[in-house]
Amino acid sequence: MAYKNNIDTCASCTAAWKNYHHLSGQELKMVNENRFEASFRSGEVIVKQGSPASNALFLSRGMAKVYIEGPEGKSFILFIARPGRMIMGPGGFTGSRNTYSVSALTPVQACFVNFSILKHLARTNGKFAEGMLEDISAESLNDHRRLFNLTHKKMRGRLADTLLYLADDIYSSDEFDMLLSRQELGEIASMAKESVVRIMKEFSLAGIISYRSSRLKITDRQKLVSISEEG
């Protein structure tokens, strides 16, 4: 975990959180002067569940998984994080501990901004607070959809959801490098890794997806969507 500052300023950062647009030059300067940056290698833990929560996380480069660690090594992936998004667990406003872990799926460049700064900005800049509320609301809506889908769909539907999530929300493309293991796909779709393997093969034989090595391509999106909808 080597420390270095690769980003000049928040103002010039191309991966900055869109809500920072609501800040004045003065306010953004405050964020910039109080952030700190770090690099992580693939697989490294960026935030550890249970540890004291004091900073929000922003990725400036790379991808990470955000997950809940349960007993007996069981874990559940909440979402995949990319640059441009604020990663602040509920712990930021409620308790004082991280309610989830974050670990790097690729080499990651990350910025940490202390909660106190963000809270101060939310108190003093109404537009910023509103943007924050919008962000958190959008997450909340996702959680609700997920709660419904995970409890009401069967494996095929849940895996279809997962593949569509990756294509639509993460890669914005129907063809992408699959950074997640079968195990991790299972931790998103809530199923055993063996089941992921079997259903991926089934989809492949049905011409819905194709994959070789780590490259995955959705070849029949329509069918995948209908599997997702049928549950």
Added chain:
Amino acid sequence: MAYKNNIDTCASCTAAWKNYHHLSGQELKMVNENRFEASFRSGEVIVKQGSPASNALFLSRGMAKVYIEGPEGKSFILFIARPGRMIMGPGGFTGSRNTYSVSALTPVQACFVNFSILKHLARTNGKFAEGMLEDISAESLNDHRRLFNLTHKKMRGRLADTLLYLADDIYSSDEFDMLLSRQELGEIASMAKESVVRIMKEFSLAGIISYRSSRLKITDRQKLVSISEEG
């Protein structure tokens, strides 16, 4: 759905949202003058999923269930609502439609406050905005726990969770009137109503709970907690 105003003012309302404490007299007056009130009978729909979302809901009396309606009559109960809490779907800040339905479990007295008022207050009153963020964060944390529990626990664990949720968060007592049908318990714990019946009986035979008619009592909380934890 008869309309009447039973609450004098927000200032004197004993069921008011705690975050209203952060408002000035002037601000609270604005809320008071722009709210409207309505009564609902048991079973009546208070908010309908998919309809245009324009108001946040506050119960001043009674209980309601907040749930997602899926295809084929399937539904999933997100939470049980009581007075003192703001009920604003994510739709309030993101889309413009209600993302869930709310229906009365008992006779309900409810207040509606337009989003525009709440957004305005959030923009102009930092403390209020912060309180709102705290509230939403707490909900988010619940959703995350629920995502993990529903996907990783077996039926007994999920039903134990549900009964503890009712006792701890809703009734603050180990003995209470069970307003929910077996079907509805299943829509919280994500299982068939028949399974709810069978496991309730099992718990009853094991001396963990007892029930006759609509009265339910947790008689061995420790065991119920351990079932919840073991999953």
Added chain:
DNA sequence: TAAATTAATTGACATATATCAACTATGCCG
């Protein structure tokens, strides 16, 4: 109060899905 709904219960059965064990492919490190 009786009839008519609706909810709860029970048993039998089907099946979706996890688990276990073995094996193979792949990638990484010395």
Added chain:
DNA sequence: CGGCATAGTTGATATATGTCAATTAATTTA
């Protein structure tokens, strides 16, 4: 480059859970 560790794959099996059908209990309505 070869060997070790990790990830992927496959088949066999166990089981948790849903579904269906029938019955009883409880509640509402006429």
